[in-house]
Amino acid sequence: MMTDCEAGDIRDLLPEYAHDRLAPAVRDQVAAHVAGCEPCQAELALIGAVRSSLAAQVPTLDTRAIAARVIAIPRRPARRSWVERRWQFAAAASALLMVGVSYAVLGRGGSGMPGVDSTPPRIEAPSGGNGASTGGSTLASNLPAASAQASARLELSFGGGLADLSDEQLTRLLSEIDSFKATPMLDPDEAALLSSLDTVARGGAR
Amino acid sequence: MGERMGDTEREAAAAVDAELIVRWHRGEDRAATLLVDRHAQALARFAASQGEREGVEELVQDTFIRAFQALDSFRADSSLRTWLFTICKRLILDRKRADRRQQGKVELEEGHAVVNFDALDGLVADETAARVRGAMEQLSPLQREVFTLRVTEGMAYGDIAEVVGSTEGACRVHYHNAMRAVKEYLSDDD
Ligand SMILES: [Zn+2]
Numbered sequence: 142m143m144t145d146c147e148a149g150d151i152r153d154l155l156p157e158y159a160h161d162r163l164a165p166a167v168r169d170q171v172a173a174h175v176a177g178c179e180p181c182q183a184e185l186a187l188i189g190a191v192r193s194s195l196a197a198q199v200p201t202l203d204t205r206a207i208a209a210r211v212i213a214i215p216r217r218p219a220r221r222s223w224v225e226r227r228w229q230f231a232a233a234a235s236a237l238l239m240v241g242v243s244y245a246v247l248g249r250g251g252s253g254m255p256g257v258d259s260t261p262p263r264i265e266a267p268s269g270g271n272g273a274s275t276g277g278s279t280l281a282s283n284l285p286a287a288s289a290q291a292s293a294r295l296e297l298s299f300g301g302g303l304a305d306l307s308d309e310q311l312t313r314l315l316s317e318i319d320s321f322k323a324t325p326m327l328d329p330d331e332a333a334l335l336s337s338l339d340t341v342a343r344g345g346a347r
Numbered sequence: 348m349g350e351r352m353g354d355t356e357r358e359a360a361a362a363v364d365a366e367l368i369v370r371w372h373r374g375e376d377r378a379a380t381l382l383v384d385r386h387a388q389a390l391a392r393f394a395a396s397q398g399e400r401e402g403v404e405e406l407v408q409d410t411f412i413r414a415f416q417a418l419d420s421f422r423a424d425s426s427l428r429t430w431l432f433t434i435c436k437r438l439i440l441d442r443k444r445a446d447r448r449q450q451g452k453v454e455l456e457e458g459h460a461v462v463n464f465d466a467l468d469g470l471v472a473d474e475t476a477a478r479v480r481g482a483m484e485q486l487s488p489l490q491r492e493v494f495t496l497r498v499t500e501g502m503a504y505g506d507i508a509e510v511v512g513s514t515e516g517a518c519r520v521h522y523h524n525a526m527r528a529v530k531e532y533l534s535d536d537d
Contacts, residue, residue, distance in 0.1 A: 145527075153519070160501030187530065191483075191498050194476035198395045200403055204387050207408045208380040214415050216372055 146180040155181065159188045364427040368418060383411055386428050389500055390435050396483070396495035397439050406442070410435040425509060429502075432510040436492070482532040486525050493518050494525035 146152045151174050157163050158171045175181045364385070370378035390407045399406060413434050414421070421430055483491055492511050496502045504515040504522075511518065 153523075156497045157501050157503075159498075162501050184526070184530075187526075187533070188498050190475055191479050191495075191529070194479040195392060195396050195495060195499050197476055198400070199388070199391045200395075202387050202391055202404050202407060204383050205380070207387060207404070207411055208376075208383040210408055211379045211383060211411050211415050212376045214412065216374070216415075 144180050146178055146184070148174060148178070148181075151175075151178075152181060152184065155185055156188055159185060159192070361423065361426055365423055368421075368427075371415070372418075379415070382427075386431050387411070389428065390431060392499050393432060393435060393495065394439060396499060397436075397488075397491065399439060399442075406435065406438055409438055413438070426506065429506045429509050432496070436510055478533060479529075482529040485532060486528060489513070490521050490525040490528070493521040494529070497522050 151171055154163060154167070154171055155175075158168060158175070161168070163171060175185060364382065367378040367382050367385075371382070387407050390410055391403050394403045394406050410431055414431055421427070483494075486494060489511060493507055493513075496507045496510060497504075502510075504518045507513075507518045508515045513521075
């Protein structure tokens with residue numbers, strides 16, 4: 142009979158750990174715990190078994206055929222969608238937060254993300270962009286060069302420049318984005334756990 | 348202070364999706380191909396995990412067609428993938444209802460739709476897979492949705508809540524209850 146680990150907060154992160162979606166510091170803390178915790182090892186193995194069992198049931202799709210059907214859908218004349226404009230506003234509004242996140246990433250001297258090219262494409266903010274995107278570029282260029290990744294993401298987050306990418310640049314960007322997976326927002330419990338983990342990490346590893 | 352990478356990465360992924368949508372509107376067919384490539388397989392996994400076997404591809408295709416027809420109603424503060432899952436889930440429910448009508452079965456409550464995993468028998472030869480399937484079968488449909496989105500996609504509770512129409516807290520409870528039920532099923536099986 143599998144028993145449950147009493148470190149419920151760690152246990153709650155196991156699916157994201159299995160998908161490698163945790164920040165390096167948190168990932169390392171989970172790994173350290175799992176190394177010495179049999180219930181968590183068993184749960185992780187179970188997650189892996191469920192994941193591969195379900196994946197084995199999935200047929201390989203003919204995505205070209207699906208895309209062909211989509212392409213046949215009539216579309217409106219070319220225009221800048223409000224989705225993008227709205228998204229740019231949202232990005233500008235969260236600018237300060239993201240600078241903070243980037244510095245947090247840099248501040249831990251992150252060992253870099255797996256499978257990510259160390260020289261991501263530089264995305265220039267469009268000339269004549271709005272105030273926020275100009276400000277964003279300035280902030281991004283002030284970030285230490287140690288994390289080209291973080292600054293690329295920061296610049297990316299200000300948008301606009303994406304529209305002017307060549308196909309080659311876009312393809313490269315897509316593969317880069319795909320190499321780090323989307324991760325969830327924090328809720329208060331997790332935030333508390335993670336900040337305590339970070340304290341431990343600072344006191345220990347450094 | 349957030350310690351996960353997630354927020355900026357999600358913004359970046361959302362930026363790429365948003366840009367591809369704009370390019371599609373502009374007439375660039377390749378943008379649609381890229382969008383399908385980015386999300387199709389995840390939708391297929393979700394459909395299969397909900398007991399869909401026949402016509403998974405058709406279901407995924409219908410999901411994209413619905414989505415592209417309704418792109419103007421897509422809100423950029425939701426992730427495109429989460430929105431696609433939401434559409435896919437609705438289509439699965441519609442199908443189950445239609446199937447039940449066709450088979451003249453008693454209309455069941457939406458929350459207790461029967462999933463026919465027998466259709467998978469020939470495909471799941473592996474014993475572990477068969478046991479996992481058995482474990483999944485005894486979950487409620489909502490538990491199964493939450494559990495598979497978390498386990499096979501690594502989705503955050505907030506995104507799962509959006510797909511299944513619930514709250515983060517409830518989804519966390521459903522996940523852990525499902526995990527407990529799956530463990531119990533598998534250990535009883537030993
Ligand atoms: Zn543990």
